[in-house]
Amino acid sequence: MNGVRLFTILYCATLAVAVALRHADQSRYLKLRGELDVPARVLGRWPVPRLTAGQFHVAGASFLTATTLACVGIHPRAALCLAIALYFVYFGQILGVSYVHRKSNLVPVILFVLAVAPGTDEGMARRSPPWPLLIVQAALAQSYLTSGFCKIREMGVRWAPGAQMQGILLFHHLYYDLKASVWLAERIWLCRVLSVLALTFELTFWTVLLVPEYGWVFLLAGLTFHLGTLGLMRIDYLTYQGPAFLVFLVGPIGRALSGHWIK
Amino acid sequence: MLLSLLTICLSACLAGLRVEAWPFSCYPMFSSPFVPQELRVCRIALECGDGKLLWWRPHFYKLPLLLGERFAWCMGRPPAVRARWLRPLVQETIHCIQNDPGVISARKVCITLRVVTRAQHGKWRIANQVIASFCISSGQVRT
Numbered sequence: 001m002n003g004v005r006l007f008t009i010l011y012c013a014t015l016a017v018a019v020a021l022r023h024a025d026q027s028r029y030l031k032l033r034g035e036l037d038v039p040a041r042v043l044g045r046w047p048v049p050r051l052t053a054g055q056f057h058v059a060g061a062s063f064l065t066a067t068t069l070a071c072v073g074i075h076p077r078a079a080l081c082l083a084i085a086l087y088f089v090y091f092g093q094i095l096g097v098s099y100v101h102r103k104s105n106l107v108p109v110i111l112f113v114l115a116v117a118p119g120t121d122e123g124m125a126r127r128s129p130p131w132p133l134l135i136v137q138a139a140l141a142q143s144y145l146t147s148g149f150c151k152i153r154e155m156g157v158r159w160a161p162g163a164q165m166q167g168i169l170l171f172h173h174l175y176y177d178l179k180a181s182v183w184l185a186e187r188i189w190l191c192r193v194l195s196v197l198a199l200t201f202e203l204t205f206w207t208v209l210l211v212p213e214y215g216w217v218f219l220l221a222g223l224t225f226h227l228g229t230l231g232l233m234r235i236d237y238l239t240y241q242g243p244a245f246l247v248f249l250v251g252p253i254g255r256a257l258s259g260h261w262i263k
Numbered sequence: 264m265l266l267s268l269l270t271i272c273l274s275a276c277l278a279g280l281r282v283e284a285w286p287f288s289c290y291p292m293f294s295s296p297f298v299p300q301e302l303r304v305c306r307i308a309l310e311c312g313d314g315k316l317l318w319w320r321p322h323f324y325k326l327p328l329l330l331g332e333r334f335a336w337c338m339g340r341p342p343a344v345r346a347r348w349l350r351p352l353v354q355e356t357i358h359c360i361q362n363d364p365g366v367i368s369a370r371k372v373c374i375t376l377r378v379v380t381r382a383q384h385g386k387w388r389i390a391n392q393v394i395a396s397f398c399i400s401s402g403q404v405r406t
């Protein structure tokens with residue numbers, strides 16, 4: 001079974017749906033803040049040209065078209081390369097949006113891995129090597145490991161006893177009036193548990209590379225982690241980083257499909 | 264495979280060096296200390312025509328946080344520095360509020376300092392204090 005092709009379909013379709021659903025919102029942000037935000041710089045160096053509202057719509061539609069073409073298999077490599085270029089043009093306008101800033105960083109990385117992976121432009125019946133999907137998992141794991149490493153480097157084990165989690169929850173409550181956050185912040189032992197779980201999740205996510213057959217466990221852990229940050233801190237990683245988790249469903253979906261569609 | 268691995272290695276190296284180079288990041292969120300008793304945030308409240316104070320809750324909910332952090336930074340500077348940074352920040356805030364369809368009748372913006380203190384039985388108490396305000400029509404700041 002061609003896992004790379006299956007993931008390309010799943011990832012690009014989900015990404016296209018996410019952009020289609022969020023485009024109006026993102027367009028509103030551009031109208032509100034376009035002139036005020038500092039222009040995004042690719043690799044911190046090359047500024048992305050500012051787009052007018054009309055150009056932004058065209059860029060969004062083009063990104064949607066490119067991901068759709070990659071999804072349906074019409075010149076998928078060219079479509080993925082185009083999607084990478086359009087990612088910088090389109091998302092570069094709206095990096096200040098809460099669910100885009102840092103949350104969409106894996107999009108070009110994953111599109112690039114798929115663009116150069118063997119199997120992207122082949123049929124579903126062909127077998128593809130496992131390494132492209134492992135690299136996608138490594139990209140995902142690297143973002144969590146980096147985040148966990150930053151916490152340990154700055155604070156060491158002092159991050160874990162619960163006071164830090166209390167502070168983070170209260171910080172978000174002060175801005176967003178989150179009742180669940182302040183309820184949790186009043187229970188130090190729960191904060192302690194959450195801190196240990198969050199650190200463990202971030203620092204051990206990379207082990208999925210050693211036991212890929214347990215990918216579903218990491219999928220569940222990731223979904224729980226991000227639903228938690230969304231509910232308790234209004235941090236939305238699900239919209240644009242969420243589709244990367246589909247890499248853990250490639251195996252089960254592939255096995256389910258291979259009995260029916262793929263002969 | 265080599266190209267993909269190089270991309271991941273580049274990403275890891277930049278993260279290790281704490282370099283923020285979009286689309287690569289070291290994801291440093293919440294790695295610096297957040298001590299509850301030391302939290303001091305500036306939140307934006309709006310004074311309505313009837314004198315009532317309401318928190319500004321725009322659709323882009325992170326805006327008050329981003330603007331509030333900049334207000335907090337400004338208010339902690341010497342007067343000369345503060346004056347230089349405050350004017351464009353006030354204009355930016357007014358622009359965002361005036362273009363927020365959820366805001367109906369605000370006449371004044373109040374920058375409110377919020378701190379948390381320990382109350383009894385492990386509860387937290389929040390204290391609010393207006394530290395600066397400005398009229399939406401004139402942008403004249405009063406501290």
